[in-house]
Amino acid sequence: MDPYLCLFLFLFLTLFVEMRGGRDECMKSNRCGDQGPLIQFPFRLQGQPPHCGYPGFNLSCTENNQTMLELPGSVKLLVKDITYKSREIIVQDPDNCLARQLGNLNLSASPFQFNFGEENTFFDCSSDKTDAYFYQPIPCLSIPGNPVYAVHSSELVQYLNLSSCRRLYSASAPGNQAYRDYIFNGSAFSLKWSNSKICRLKKSDSTETECIKGVSKKIIVTGAIFGFFLLMLVIVVPYRVYSSNKVERDNKVKVKKFLEDYEALKPSRYSYADIKRITSQFKDKLGEGGYGTVYKGKLSDEVFVAVKILNNSQGNGEEFINEVATMGTIHHVNIVRLVGFCADRFNRALIYEYLPNESLEKFIFSKVVKNYSLSWKKLQEIAIGIAKGIEYLHQGCDQRILHFDIKPHNILLDHNFNPKISDFGLAKLCSKEQSAVSMTIVRGTMGYIAPEVLSRNFGNVSYKSDVYSFGMLLLEMVGGRKNIDVSVESTSQVYFPEWIYNHLDIGEELHIRIEEEGDVEIAKKLAIVGLSCIQWCPVDRPSMKIVVQMLEGEGDKLTMPPNPFASTVPTNLSKPSRVFQQELTIISELE
Structure with missing residues (x-):
């Protein structure tokens, strides 16, 4: 399943379970005692989670299992009954003296209002000979000689003779406005509430509440979250399904194309x-x-x-x-x-x-691309790649493959200039245990043919013939030129491999196309490895495995090989070896 869809479903189910769990917890029937009224939303019994009821609808149980409602001003009333359908609660003052608590009560900060009620002013009189005589004194507030009256209308106060009375406070009181039936004698009365009124504590350490019109914040937040997830469900799921189908279609096309290309390759x-x-x-x-x-x-x-x-x-x-x-x-x-x-x-x-970059020959000989010369670091990477390819031919196959035509023209370069050996038209197969191969004709290209291929006097023809050809290729990479130009008849032409050896032998550096720091070291390493590979006797040449190690190692640890041209008298730098001149003659005749 899509990971985004899984995440969405997980969050949705988490919210659902949380809401469901909270709802189940709040739906439990709660009472204070067997005869107490049923307590359910919007009321919350003390001990239940806050979300089980509206703020200001908190109820508690007394030690006698009576249900108690606490109103602003620490006014506490006993709950006799709750009618949820008509949103009415029947309460009674626990001390049968509601008038005493009305002084602290402010229902404007409460979700409740008296079913019938009007503002009353309470007076403490020093004598019962007042114009308020037609009012019944409030027993719980009056003492002998000091009756307390409640005048239900502020307009009446200014017309009554209350000179011997002291005004106590004004407060709303329950009663029947039609019959002036106010309840100050301990009788039960009703309070009404509205679902559209939400009240909360003004401060965390206060019992005063404030009310706002609207629905529960809990409901608003829950509804917003649920609506958001529902919107995401409507938008994301179809999109993810479409995306998934598109990915599957793209994958099918990709697999089909791969199989076609694979068949082609x-x-x-x-x-x-x-x-x-x-x-x-x-x-x-x-x-x-x-x-x-x-x-x-x-x-x-x-x-x-x-x-x-x-x-x-x-x-x-x-x-x-x-x-x-x-x-x-x-x-x-x-x-x-x-x-x-x-x-x-x-x-x-x-x-x-x-291979888009064609052959290595184009980059080390041709004047056409002289402005795009390969760096010495890249030349070293190319040399290592060619060596690994030849090593694979000699050791990595079931049968040893002798190429017999290693030269720059047969080294192709891909788009990153990685070398690849090509043209196996002259190749021969032999077992890895076979130390020599028989040949009826000379194989190879003049200038890269090993001496033993021309004459058995130099040894048997083996995989070391490819090592010789690779050595000649390396020296041409170092010089950026062919080792021999057979089109030149003059025997005074400089034979480049011998020129390189003589310079290195006397300790002179090869200052050939040196541009950056480290170029001298790479040029010297390639030259020494190339000279090691063109030793006249095959047994003196390293295997391609050793050649790879030499090329990948540090140049300063390499030692100069024996002089491949030591079979003749020393020559100056302007004359080629007579032995090699003889070999050129043989090659020319064979060609």
Whole structure:
């Protein structure tokens, strides 16, 4: 259930239970003794909660189980009967001397009024020879020789001869106005009350009350709260139901779209007609090379792909099989995901996830994006990502995968410049226990091929060949240039890896594109790791697991590796190694 609806229902039920519980408590029958009048709302018996009755309607029980009503001025009257239908209460003065209490009584501050009543003035006379002789003296106030009379009209007072009398006080008194029947002899009389009059104590330590017209404050507050909750129920519940239904509809659409996209992201087989539809008839070309042409495509509104159309030339069959066999079974954050493939008669295509920033080569070699140079910190993150991807190929799969073509062109960058290894056309599979692999042809790209791939004199071909290629890639990232330009015929061209080693070996810093503090340290670390990876003998190269640790560690803890070019006589900084010159010749002949 909706949490807001639950909260609303909880508050509503709490209020209902509180009101219901209070109502049940007040509905209990209360009496003072078996013969006493029934006490119920608006009267409240002493000891009951305040909300059980109106202010000013408080009753109490005496020791003799008589019901007592207390009025303003500490006037107390015995309650004989209560008629709730006509809102009338029959009371009697407990001392049979109501006149004595009338001096303190002010019914204007009380919810009660005499049923019939008029203001009376009380006089204490020194002699009964007055014009008030036709009034009966009030027994409980009179003493011999000093009668006390009550004159019912203030207008009569000025016409009577009351020279021997002392005015005591004026007060309203019960009686029948028609017959001048005033009750001062202990008889019971009635008081009336109105539901529209509310009275309360003026002060917490006073018995005086004040009255206002209207309904009970308790009822007003309760009604306001109940009305608010009812309004909330009318507004919130339909809205929450609508919102809940909308969320469910949105969730269904989201799940449906996810399943569609998920189906699209699984390595699936597509027809050539599908390929043309995905690429919008090969509308947007991303690149072209000896392997074929790459186009941008779209599987759904949010899933873009890169479609490589393979050339119909010799060797495409093996490259196609290598790509599908290896990439279709591996999943790693630093390896391009194979989405699908096409093998429709003579047409072959590979469908990859689309990476908007294209290849690393564009950012470290191309002059087109020279204004958007990658920071050394970002270069270090890219290097670590590539290393983790290669380590996964070597150790994370059921079979070890040797890439044989690690180079900047085959490192693609996503929208956050996270690197992903691509192009597995030259890859080979071997068991993890296999220390060497057999090769019939040279695999790789000139400048990144390990020496043992060219000649068995340097050792057996193994996963260490990818380590060598990664080392060359690292050194190109450091220099922002290719290590060798094979298009240059002059043998005096500087061989950059050897130039880096000689500078570091004599303690000179690599001041290459240094802009911020810490750049020197990162450049030196990348260079040392790269030189460790291009050792001529495979056994001297670290595993990719060690390479990752070196890249993630602190640069000042790294030590210079042995000189990879020590097999020749020392060279100056302007001449490349003769051994490497020989290898270039071999590569050129093989190409």
